[in-house]
Amino acid sequence: MGLDFSVIPKYLDIVLLGALWTIAITVCAAVVSFFGGILLAVIALFAPALVRWPFRVFSFLFLGTPLLLQLFLIYFGLVQIGVDVPAFVAGVVGLGLHFVVYNSDLFQTSILAVDKGQIEAARTLGLSRWQALRKVVVPQAVRDVIPPIGNNMIALLKDSALVSVIGVSELTLSAQRAIGSTYRPFEFYVLVAAIYYIINLVMEAVLRRVERRIQASK
Template sequence: MGLDFSIVPKYMDIILLGCAWTLGITVAAALLSFVGGIVFAVIALYAPWIIRQPFRLVEWVFMGTPLLLQLFLIYFGLVQIGIDLPAFVAGIIGLGLHFAVYNSELIQTAILAVDKGQMEAARTLGLSRGQALRKVVIPQAVRDVIPPIGNNMIALLKDSALVSVIGVSELTLSAQRIIGKTYRPFEFYVLAAAFYYVINLGMEWVQRRIERRISLSR
């Protein structure tokens, strides 16, 4: 069976819908991973020992096991404890938490790198520890950490393909469904890859622009 790309336009609407889902899931999971990353970083650095240590253990496990395995745990685990979420919500939670752990590592380093004088000055001015963190230290840490987090978000886009395995109709599963009808795996997987590549280029472009703005604001 040779290659025949002429049937591609007929299924373009399904592919484009899949793209929209991939973009939506990526953006939602990216936001979750960003907010989660900040929360996790604060817990890992400032929570009392009794919370901090088990938390670090969980972080360590999530960094040492494959995302696909974690997706199975979250998707089927939630069902087991009686929470029956739609697959795409489970996918967003799984992707978001996985990358929140990686973002947390970056943010922790950045928080520790913010000059100690900043915290001391804020405290002297009468801010509480929490206020000083929230209003002075974390905003500076976040600015420093945006470029490497951008790399994580591009990795997140590519890993969003994994949620096809738990049945989310994003780009990869859309391609799979079309292939089920047409028996043309090569054409449609290459097409899906091309769309991922284009989205990837778009994200890299946005990342460069943001980095330029940050370097100007310094």
């Protein structure tokens, strides 16, 4: 039958709307995973055992199960116990919590690399242990871990396509709906690949700029 890219303009608005949803999900989940990763890292390293162990179980569960299953449990499973989570929120929570665990490992390594003498110096200045962590240790750890965290954010963008299985009209699902009307999968999947690539390039450019600013501030 050959290729016919002339069918794309008619459905371009649908695909671009899906791209906006993809960006929104990625940004929201990235925020959850970033700050959640810091919190989980601090708890894993410094909280009492009674508090630390439940979070270790949480980490084990999210590391040991597929993201797709986690999305199903949040969206389809919670409703059975009376918690009806909207598809978009379920996607953000699922993606965010999945990457919280990976980010937490990075933050833990970076926090442990900070010179312990800085905590002692902060304590001598009258700061409590938690104030020293919040004002001295964690900011340094965050600066050092930005590059690998950036790689996780790019992986998060790619994994955001999985939220299509719970009905979120992100980029991939929007393209599939256009394909259902035109029976032109190759043309629309090429378009989707190009859009993902452009978003990826923008994210990499932003991350590089952040890294340069951090290096300049050291």
